[in-house]
Amino acid sequence: xxxxxxxxxxxxxxxxxxxxxxxxxxxxxxxxxxxxxxxxxxxxxxxxxxxxxxxxxxxxxxxxxxxxxxxxxxxxxxxxxxxxxxxxxxxxxxxxxxxxxxxxxxxxxxxxxxxxxxxxxxxxxxxxxxxxxxxxxxxxxxxxxxxxxxxxxxxxxxxxxxxxxxxxxxxxxxxxxxxxxxxxxxxxxxxxxxxxxxxxxxxxxxxxxxxxxxxxxxxxxxxxxxxxxxxxxxxxxxxxxxxxxxxxxxxxxxxxxxxxxxxxxxxxxxxxxxxxxxxxxxxxxxxxxxxxxxxxxxxxxxxxxxxxxxxxxxxxx
Ligand code: NAP
Ligand code: F7E
Numbered sequence: 001x002x003x004x005x006x007x008x009x010x011x012x013x014x015x016x017x018x019x020x021x022x023x024x025x026x027x028x029x030x031x032x033x034x035x036x037x038x039x040x041x042x043x044x045x046x047x048x049x050x051x052x053x054x055x056x057x058x059x060x061x062x063x064x065x066x067x068x069x070x071x072x073x074x075x076x077x078x079x080x081x082x083x084x085x086x087x088x089x090x091x092x093x094x095x096x097x098x099x100x101x102x103x104x105x106x107x108x109x110x111x112x113x114x115x116x117x118x119x120x121x122x123x124x125x126x127x128x129x130x131x132x133x134x135x136x137x138x139x140x141x142x143x144x145x146x147x148x149x150x151x152x153x154x155x156x157x158x159x160x161x162x163x164x165x166x167x168x169x170x171x172x173x174x175x176x177x178x179x180x181x182x183x184x185x186x187x188x189x190x191x192x193x194x195x196x197x198x199x200x201x202x203x204x205x206x207x208x209x210x211x212x213x214x215x216x217x218x219x220x221x222x223x224x225x226x227x228x229x230x231x232x233x234x235x236x237x238x239x240x241x242x243x244x245x246x247x248x249x250x251x252x253x254x255x256x257x258x259x260x261x262x263x264x265x266x267x268x269x270x271x272x273x274x275x276x277x278x279x280x281x282x283x284x285x286x287x288x289x290x291x292x293x294x295x296x297x298x299x300x301x302x303x304x305x306x307x308x309x310x311x312x313x314x315x316x317x
Contacts, residue, residue, distance in 0.1 A: 009079030058102030103155035176243030181313035210275030243286025
């Protein structure tokens, strides 16, 4: 029988790649989209004929109940969030409401309307924040450093708690940074890829950056959505860390991205305090061995290939 999936955050980077994976597997895909004055469907334009769009919002419990009723899901992927860390200091309350409490609303809607469904929560390495051990695994304690990280920790524990309280099939995927040509423009990798292509084409002369010594464990989003699906195919629900097990600095990303089009990053990059954060997460590095062992999951795209893919995509755009 055809399986039904409900994806919140379907218009985002991960939502679009996950939709492609699920359609390929024969799922009926329902996507929750928030109301907007000018709906931006850039990432899912090509998928619209094949999916069912449901208007709803993580801030509105009644809309989530309706979405679950309407989609009768076998699997729910809760990807919606205010996901930009830097903005979470500007809109901390909204971030808490959507990225944190929104998870509870979604879990409760499933508990009421589809308790047999399987639930995926998009948790984040930002929960590790000021890391207490390196590399970070499923048992590493959290020390979030932003309103976003704090909200994700709430969502993570809500997921664990609903699993333990009501015996729901609910998993928290603790994903490290994953990028692609569909990444939001304000995130550092896409910002650099766009900046490089504009400089190469003579449209800009410099690129303003924040803390370029920060290090991240960066993978390709298309690989990571496969891990989400695999988590929901296990016999018992568990939490998994998903990452590459490699860490690179923003500086290294700059070097490769500018180098890819024959430029030297030092000639163009300038520091700008506007892009600095009140607190920083300095060294994120995953230990994805549980995902490898139990999900048979490994990332396919290397760091240099990811940089090249993103710069090439902007050069073509
Ligand atoms: P993204 O591109 O920013 O997408 C976020 C999605 O959430 C968008 O579809 C957005 O809709 C939707 N959304 C925002 N507020 C909403 C609301 N109130 N009600 C309903 N939908 C709402 O994020 P992503 O990179 O795909 O990440 C997916 C999820 O994984 C997020 O929860 C993120 O926090 C988490 N995560 C991401 C990473 C990463 O490196 N990408 C790592 C760990 C965890 P609009 O298009 O209308 O704005
Ligand atoms: O920053 C530094 C910045 O905004 C990465 C989200 O998907 O991953 C993402 O959060 C690093 C930080 O992503 C600029 O200070 C330097 O150290 O691309 P980012 P993020 O904050 O790591 C996690 C796992 C999530 O869960 C989030 O949803 O890059 N950096 N200069 C800069 N960052 C930005 N954005 N812009 C700069 O100019």
